[in-house]
Amino acid sequence: MDEMPGGPSSGALRGIVVLDITRVVAGPFCSMLLADLGATVIKIENPHEPDYARAFPPTLKASSGEEFSAFFAQYNRNKFGLTLDLASHDGKQLLKDLVRRADVLVENFRPGTMDKLGVGYDVLRAENPRLVYTAISGYGQTGPYRRRPAYDNSAQATGGLWSMNGFPDRPPARVGTIIGDLSATLYAVIGVLAALRHAEQSGEGQLVDVSQQDSVLSLTENAVVSYTVDGKVPGPLGNEHPFVKPYELYPCKDGFVFFGGYTDKFWRLSCHLFGQPELADDPEIDTMAKRFEPEVYERRVRPVLHRWFQDRTKIELEEIVGDAVPLSAIKDIGEVVEDPQIAARDMVVDVEYPDFGELRMFGSPIKLGGTPTQPRGLAPKVGEHSATILRALAGLDDEQIAQLRTKGVI
Template sequence: MSATPAPRRGPLDGLLVLDITRVVAGPYCSMILADLGARVIKIEHPSDPDYVRDFPPFVGTGDDRFSAFFAQYNRRKEGITLNLKHETGRDLLKQLVARADVLVENFRPGTMERFGVGYETLRAENPRLVYAAISGFGQTGPNALKPGFDNSGQATGGLWSMNGYPDRPPVRVGTIVGDVSATLFATIGVLAAVREAERTGLGQMVDVSQQDSVLALTENAVVKYTVDGDIAGPLGNAHPFVRPYGQFPCKDGHVFFGGYNDKLWALSCRTFGAPHLLEDPEIDTMAKRFVPEVYTRRIEPVIEDWFREYTKAELEAMAGDDIPLCAVKNIREVVEDPHIAARDMIVDVEYPGGRVDMFGTPIKLSRTHAQTRGRAPRLGEHNAEVYAELLGLDADALRAMTSMGAI
């Protein structure tokens, strides 16, 4: 007997989302919608499911073994199986689409069309359908058919070339920012298209690429090149022009310090016992401190001297709520941070094999709160309930479709 999904509450209550996605970019998009109250049905091939079900770490053993990685991006979803390579499977999808508001997929462009269930076909079944397609390089353009992964987005969107240190080769950003940036832009696009569909009765395709999404994260790199002809490169922990604004060593690790404008610099000098620096004509304005040679020779050694004898916690206490200074924390420190707990950003979800503590949602709504503590489905866990409720199929019909490989 399958588990009953957590109650769907929130601002998207009543929205039905079909999730035909794998890995992170697509599943995370539909999970955000689920957290906000949408009913999300995750559709997987019966013999070739989302392969991150086998990604570590795991909780439980034997039949209760479950991927915590999969759980983190698929909570609060129902799970069914459906084979798009089977004619009956395709017919079932069309029937589900007729009932749905949103479909999210992250196949390579053209894949859904080869299955016979591309956007134009599904739009004919439901003109108000919002169809979100997340891919490496988008649905159009000369590179549309290239395979796309997180690293592809980081590499071709420019971010990889900007990360690292100036005297070393570029370094990949240490998390899947290509996937996650596409997730966030796709979610925004879905919500905008849903609003339009509610107003006009007409859906549309939401086309989001990892490359486009990463490019949109590159801050001033584009205008720096188009205006001045400068090509952004790795800067380590430095900002392109704001100083001081970066990482500094202290007694037990590192802190971020950003006391760069005149007000913050004055507060910092007084807090750390160096008010005389405010009268120094070489560094008494923000513009002077921004000059790289002046900063390296005059400012950086002073700050390192300020911080050397203090721990991260001591420096944060000294800075208080006035000076932008905070510890550079590892994941253990973040997970155990009382402020993170107060923000409900680590949520616990119970599984038969044990508890999974995962990140919550950054979206805090004052009235219709996000719900983040539902678990992710087993493969095909909700076949009976979903197919009976939405399509009226009984147990005999499901057994027949299972035996023929359609679900």
């Protein structure tokens, strides 16, 4: 198992074997990050009902008419593909065999599902006491909501974030990405790495329990303490910060920019850069505390920013401030993909898929100096490496593997 799909296995997690029994994003993204870091990740899918993200757009198209989901490819790169019917006796036994050779298992079923299948945490821990069993779910493994079905929107709704997003004169708006799935994934990776270290030191694995609702709640900044200390329930603020000003979106000639020159240092620099140095000493707006006052901000500061920005393009404004003041063009994803900083950071990577052509997808934000990540691997076809995995980790021969295929176990 030294060779991962798409390239040689190296990196900080080389030698760590991860069993990935997840689908869609909350789970696959977790194991993808581990794979990028060098772990050997085995994606286990039901042979009769594989990950339905395989049908998500957009798709790569081969000349034969075959299609492959780019969405699926991005979140399942660098993984081996194995099919296993966990409802069958043989499938359960094979999973137990694999667990004995594994370090980590990741699943994102509703709590209790793996127990019903007969391969829950307690059963698998008996097979391998060092196993780090990571469960990502909507509401966690405990509590009154634990069995409720959940999607990303469920977490945004029940974690408080949805109620805070949008504009004050309109209904709340969901965050424009699957932040519940993504945040739970990131916390799961942190939990896996912490539990792995403990297992290496003590020989004991453990359950890593990550909830999407919990994860979203932790992203609400000062909302919890605003309520518990002052009794305030934060609502939608649009593009404004609860108290920091100026610190929001402002229109310019060809779009919008973010300007965050709110400190006295940045405000003084901005006044000089935009040709109005006298404003830095204006007694009504010469301190941060004065500029934070909503009435002063609306009457005195916002009109100044409007004059500075309205007749200049995003590029012109970025050139004026240079490295001196936090001002950033608000870019659409096309502009981001072509951004020179993104290119310099290797954050859009090109991967060649045989028969399908090139796929450009996001790279890895984790930059390690000694053991760099490997974001350019391929995602597996359904069960693509089943025989390889079962020979290497379960000790099966070709005849046994053929029998399992005939029975529909793999």
